[in-house]
Every structure is written in structure tokens, then in C-alpha cells.
Amino acid sequence: MSSVIQVLIALLMKTTVHGFGPIRTGIAWRKFEYRNLAKLSLNDEFHEKIRMSNETYEEVRNKVDRWSADYEVANDFTDWIRAIQKASIVELCAEDPWTDNEDLIQVRRMRAQDLESQADLPESKHEYEDTLDVIKLPLPIPKAKLSEGPQFLFVRPDEYALFKCFTKHDWCILTGNPGISKSWFQWKFILFCYRLDLFDQFSPVIEEILVEGLKPEPFIPQLIVRTEAGSKSLFFFVGRKEDNVLFVKHDTDMLDRITNQNTTILWEPVSSTTPVYYAGIEARIIATVSPNEARIHEFQKRAKLFFLPCPGELQIRLMGQVFRRYATQMINCPSDAEIHERVINLGPFVRTALCWDSSELNRFIYNRGIEIDGLVKDTIKLRSRIQVMELTTGKCLSHRSAIIVIHRNSTAPFLGYADEDYDFSCDEYY
Numbered sequence: 001m002s003s004v005i006q007v008l009i010a011l012l013m014k015t016t017v018h019g020f021g022p023i024r025t026g027i028a029w030r031k032f033e034y035r036n037l038a039k040l041s042l043n044d045e046f047h048e049k050i051r052m053s054n055e056t057y058e059e060v061r062n063k064v065d066r067w068s069a070d071y072e073v074a075n076d077f078t079d080w081i082r083a084i085q086k087a088s089i090v091e092l093c094a095e096d097p098w099t100d101n102e103d104l105i106q107v108r109r110m111r112a113q114d115l116e117s118q119a120d121l122p123e124s125k126h127e128y129e130d131t132l133d134v135i136k137l138p139l140p141i142p143k144a145k146l147s148e149g150p151q152f153l154f155v156r157p158d159e160y161a162l163f164k165c166f167t168k169h170d171w172c173i174l175t176g177n178p179g180i181s182k183s184w185f186q187w188k189f190i191l192f193c194y195r196l197d198l199f200d201q202f203s204p205v206i207e208e209i210l211v212e213g214l215k216p217e218p219f220i221p222q223l224i225v226r227t228e229a230g231s232k233s234l235f236f237f238v239g240r241k242e243d244n245v246l247f248v249k250h251d252t253d254m255l256d257r258i259t260n261q262n263t264t265i266l267w268e269p270v271s272s273t274t275p276v277y278y279a280g281i282e283a284r285i286i287a288t289v290s291p292n293e294a295r296i297h298e299f300q301k302r303a304k305l306f307f308l309p310c311p312g313e314l315q316i317r318l319m320g321q322v323f324r325r326y327a328t329q330m331i332n333c334p335s336d337a338e339i340h341e342r343v344i345n346l347g348p349f350v351r352t353a354l355c356w357d358s359s360e361l362n363r364f365i366y367n368r369g370i371e372i373d374g375l376v377k378d379t380i381k382l383r384s385r386i387q388v389m390e391l392t393t394g395k396c397l398s399h400r401s402a403i404i405v406i407h408r409n410s411t412a413p414f415l416g417y418a419d420e421d422y423d424f425s426c427d428e429y430y
Helices: 003-012 044-049 054-067 075-086 157-166 185-194 196-202 252-258 294-300 313-326 336-346 350-355 358-376 379-383
Strands: 070-073 088-092 104-110 132-136 152-155 171-175 223-228 232-236 246-249 263-268 284-288 304-307 402-405 421-424
Touching: 054 252, 075 185, 075 232, 088 196, 104 196, 132 313, 152 185, 152 313, 157 171, 157 185, 157 196, 157 304, 171 294, 185 196, 185 223, 185 232, 185 263, 185 284, 223 252, 284 294, 313 336, 313 350, 336 350, 336 358, 350 358
Parallel strands: 088 104, 171 284, 171 304, 223 263, 263 284
Antiparallel strands: 070 246, 104 132, 132 152, 223 232, 232 246, 402 421
């Protein structure tokens, strides 16, 4: 092994997370057996606490009418939300088939034994979670950017924990490696806010979230504004039972005028370079971005960083199994064995393991080779861990070579999701 690789390992190799349980992760996760939840209804007492009054609703509508450039009822999202509000929840066991039913939210907790392919594949180092909740929504998410199964949400134990963390802090940034479905977390956040009964029944997180300073009460918004770079927004009235979702076009600096302290803004940067806008905003903000981006530089000084770990190989393989069967628009979905090879050789990324074609994969490998070649020629860069995961400038490790690792810990603030470590992204460097 070369001295350069030895230095890399010394810099990056901390205690990686292998397995998901009370001993291996430092968090006690709730276990439960199959239950029929078809009769479960919303917690009316809690819903009353977040209920938006008619006066507040009219106030928001008047602000939208006054300060927006244009707005209209988003009929597709209105239908989607109403179906979610009215649906019964059913937990499927391994033998139960998925059904096309607009009256049901179907949930299946999948494990290794649920893989259709039981091939004896070599174990990769990315096995740090052993379950995946697959949720089939009553209707597909409208206009979802990825066409691969827009009616399904894949929820990892980490995401239940992060949702709970976000109810305890006002301004947050959710970051992590590119291609691990950070943006899709926003749809899960919306689902959980509307259906807290689903979250309460399926979340394995039993730990109290430790925070610095005063102990805040969990916050569930009356209004969620999911905005694309602060100019195109969807208004979800969580605190109302039968009101329409609005699609609103507005200037970025109008966000403070059309939101209030009972709002959560979900900031999706899309391809824009617009920085996260926060001046004068009383609402809570959750921005989902990749690490070290200029558009969060100023906001990061005032917000708290949270890190979404990469999924485990098992979870990616389970996603692939669902895609192969239900993502009818997906061309040449990789086989189970191919997904395993991609995780081993490229890293535990949903995008590279499930969605990319051969030309995209080859370009990824080529650019990673250039990155490593440039790095080993300049060993001074290896002396500072700050270089790891910074934007690639020619001579530092990017997501092609390194992944963010979280050491989950029930005694740490926010269960450890506000502290990151690094590891190699693939087995090539071992």
C-alpha cells in the first residue's frame, strides 16, 4: 500500500457505521411486528393545535393576492393532498401485494429477506441500515422530476430521526452527498406533517432529541411553502382540512411578506444560483443542498447543518427491486447484481446505482480518476481534512471519492446528525 493511500486512510478512516441497531449506532430503535392500521385515524387533539383559523387563512390568501406576481390553484397537488388526508393506512406484510387504491396509504417495512434475489453476493462495507419503509401513496407525486416510481416514497430510519430533529430547530440545512435523495425528503416531510399518525406509528425513533439551551416543543407548521429558489412556490395549508394547494409566482424578497411564524419553508435550489433568502423571515426554513455550495454560504452562518447519511446497499437494492417492477418509464433498470457492483465500485448513491446509464457512469469514473491523480501528486492537500468534500477545484476529494458518515448517538445533540465524519465512497481504496 502506497504512503499516499496510508495518509488518506489515516485522514478518513474513523469508526464507520456497520449495522443499524441500539449497539451499533448508539440509538435505541423501536421494533414492532405487523399490525393492521386500516382503521387508524388522525389524532384530532393534535390536529386542533395546528388548525389554521378562517381569519389566518384569509390573511394568507390576501397576502398572496397582494404580493405575488401570479397565482392559481394547483389542481393536481390539491387532489394529491386530499387523497393523502382521506386515505386509510394499511401495513403490508411480505405476502401482501401492492394494490392500486386511491383510498389507501400502503406501507411495507422491507428487510434483507424481502429481496427477490437471494444470490450470495459478497458483503459490502455499506451495510449500516437493515430496514427500508416503502410507502405507496394514494396518487403519484405530481410533476415529480424523477419518473421512477413517483407513487412510492422510500423512508429510511435516518429520515424519521431527521424529521423529528427538524421539529426542534428553526432554520436548518439538510446536506449530504449528491444523489442520495435529499430533495425527495421534502415530500416525506410534507407527508408526515399531514399524516402524523403515520409518522407516530412507523417511526423507530424513541429517543428524546437533545438540543442546546431551552427545550423546545415539537413544531408542526400550519402552512408549508415548498419553493424552488424562492420564485415558484407551492402553498400547502396543513392546518386546513379541505383547502386548495396554491401555485404562486413571486419575487424572492416577498417570502417574508407572505409567510409567518407558523410556516415552514422548504427551499429547493433546483438549478438556480439564487442564495437561500432569509432576511426578515419569521418562518422556519429547511434548505436541501449539497455540501459547500455558495448559495448557502450566508444562510449557513445563521442556520444549523444537518447531515443525511448515504443509504445502505441493502436499501438501494430494495429500491431497485421496486423500480424494476413498477417504474414503467424507466429504461434498463439495473439488476440486483448490477446494483451491488455499482455500490462497490462507485459508492452508495441512489443516482449512480439506479438511474445512470453507461455513459454517465463512465464519465463519473473518469472524473474520479483525474481527481485522485491530481490529489496524489500534491500530498500537501492530504494534511488538511478541510479539503475533504469541498467543491472540486482539481486537487481535493469530492463526492466521487468520499462520503459523509454520521455517528448516531442518543447522548449527542440532535442524535449526532449535526456532526459529520468522512469515509471513502467505494471499496477501490482498500
